[in-house]
Amino acid sequence: MPKTTCAIVGGGPAGMVLGLLLARAGVEVTLLEKHADFLRDFRGDTVHPSTLTLLDELGLWDRFAALPQSKLERAELNLGGQPVTLIDFGRLRQPHPYIAMVPQWDLLNLLAEAAQSEPTFTLLLEHEVTGLLRVGERVTGVRYRSPAGEGELTADLTVACDGRGSIVRADSGLPVREFPVPFDVWWFRLPRECDGEYSLIPRIVPGGLVIMIPREGYFQVAYMIPKGSDPELRARGLAVFKAELADLIPEAEVSTLTCWDDVKLLDARLNRLKRWYTDGLLCIGDAAHAMSPMGGVGINLAVQDAVGAATLLADPLRRGDVRRRDLVAVQRRRLPAAVLTQSVQRILHRKLVQRVLGGAAPQPPAALARVVRRLPWLAAIPAYAVGMGVRPEHAPPFARR
Numbered sequence: 001m002p003k004t005t006c007a008i009v010g011g012g013p014a015g016m017v018l019g020l021l022l023a024r025a026g027v028e029v030t031l032l033e034k035h036a037d038f039l040r041d042f043r044g045d046t047v048h049p050s051t052l053t054l055l056d057e058l059g060l061w062d063r064f065a066a067l068p069q070s071k072l073e074r075a076e077l078n079l080g081g082q083p084v085t086l087i088d089f090g091r092l093r094q095p096h097p098y099i100a101m102v103p104q105w106d107l108l109n110l111l112a113e114a115a116q117s118e119p120t121f122t123l124l125l126e127h128e129v130t131g132l133l134r135v136g137e138r139v140t141g142v143r144y145r146s147p148a149g150e151g152e153l154t155a156d157l158t159v160a161c162d163g164r165g166s167i168v169r170a171d172s173g174l175p176v177r178e179f180p181v182p183f184d185v186w187w188f189r190l191p192r193e194c195d196g197e198y199s200l201i202p203r204i205v206p207g208g209l210v211i212m213i214p215r216e217g218y219f220q221v222a223y224m225i226p227k228g229s230d231p232e233l234r235a236r237g238l239a240v241f242k243a244e245l246a247d248l249i250p251e252a253e254v255s256t257l258t259c260w261d262d263v264k265l266l267d268a269r270l271n272r273l274k275r276w277y278t279d280g281l282l283c284i285g286d287a288a289h290a291m292s293p294m295g296g297v298g299i300n301l302a303v304q305d306a307v308g309a310a311t312l313l314a315d316p317l318r319r320g321d322v323r324r325r326d327l328v329a330v331q332r333r334r335l336p337a338a339v340l341t342q343s344v345q346r347i348l349h350r351k352l353v354q355r356v357l358g359g360a361a362p363q364p365p366a367a368l369a370r371v372v373r374r375l376p377w378l379a380a381i382p383a384y385a386v387g388m389g390v391r392p393e394h395a396p397p398f399a400r401r
């Protein structure tokens with residue numbers, strides 16, 4: 001049976017960064033990704049200041065800077081008829097104080113190319129993991145399906161990076177704590193003729209919230225609908241939706257939406273494993289803590305989980321001796337960031353999304369407008385929380401180039 005030292009399931013941000021770092025530590029890594037490429041659009045495109053610094057530390061800055069991208073330097077909110085800067089990344093004392101909007105497939109391709117230049121890294125595309133291998137209680141690898149048929153791969157350690165619908169996590173039986181999310185997302189494209197600016201803060205009217213991500217030639221639109229309301233809203237007809245959309249985004253051309261197939265439903269979820277590991281298995285990224293799209297922070301958190309895990313596990317993997325306490329250390333290091341970030345997302349769900357989708361007009365407190373206008377440096381605090389995260393990670397020495 002084929003064998004590797006570390007089997008990584010899933011080539012999203014968490015899996016690709018973990019694979020690259022461990023390969024640079026000389027660990028034999030096999031990454032299994034179920035798709036044939038990274039060209040899927042059901043993800044956000046935000047690359048945060050802490051991830052930009054990481055790319056620099058990894059020696060990938062020049063290649064990253066050459067990717068098509070736009071910069072988001074601040075986020076404003078209309079308070080009392082005037083725009084107020086609520087999040088100002090420019091105030092961060094960081095080498096790259098902005099959010100780069102880069103199609104995620106470009107970033108993943110870049111990471112995959114860098115990883116594939118390491119002799120110990122193997123990328124297996126079109127390999128869908130279908131379950132775990134076990135000897136007694138210990139996880140010893142994965143079962144997969146590929147165009148060549150079914151197969152098995154044994155590994156000293158398996159890391160689940162297969163996102164919020166993680167098969168590995170489900171098969172592991174690790175208990176999950178689910179938190180209610182009051183919305184789902186309709187995900188569709190609109191033509192981009194005007195140069196509308198992307199904002200982390202959704203565009204809001206009573207009953208509707210929308211985020212528009214600028215991509216080359218089109219806007220990727222995330223339109224929030226009350227949880228579970230998809231069948232009922234679709235039954236009203238596409239014309240009704242297009243009329244509402246035209247009110248919400250008057251500058252956009254909505255006639256390109258010709259049938260409901262153009263509008264994909266994404267199930268927004270927020271949950272967390274109580275324990276991220278069992279013998280022979282670790283879960284990180286959305287597989288350990290599925291993030292809501294609120295605030296656009298899930299990618300950053302997944303990347304930082306990967307850096308933290310690689311930093312702690314490279315040595316034990318090289319020695320061929322990964323113990324339970326090593327996996328405990330990864331969870332200890334990354335759990336506070338996941339808990340705090342999800343707590344803020346849950347507050348935003350309750351105080352903002354639920355109210356607005358229930359038809360209430362958003363009423364930002366006048367006091368907030370006064371305070372932020374008088375003390376503009378306060379905008380550095382949310383900028384740090386969003387841009388750097390709760391525990392920013394840096395590339396370990398073995399991965400730097």
Ligand SMILES: Cc1cc2nc3c(=O)[nH]c(=O)nc-3n(C[C@H](O)[C@H](O)[C@H](O)COP(=O)(O)OP(=O)(O)OC[C@H]3O[C@@H](n4cnc5c(N)ncnc54)[C@H](O)[C@@H]3O)c2cc1C
Pocket residue numbers: 009010011012013014015032033034035042043044045046127128129130161162163164165166167168185187222266267268284285286287290291292293295296297298299300302
């Ligand atoms: C609508 C929406 C919009 C979002 N927008 C943003 C945003 O703008 N910014 C942001 O930071 N976050 C955003 N998020 C959250 C963000 O997408 C996630 O937090 C982040 O992608 C998690 O990264 P990950 O690597 O853990 O998992 P994922 O990105 O989900 O990657 C998982 C990978 O595993 C692969 N995979 C799955 N199952 C298997 C299997 N059985 N075998 C092999 N491979 C498998 C998948 O194909 C995928 O490549 C958004 C989420 C949603 C739902």
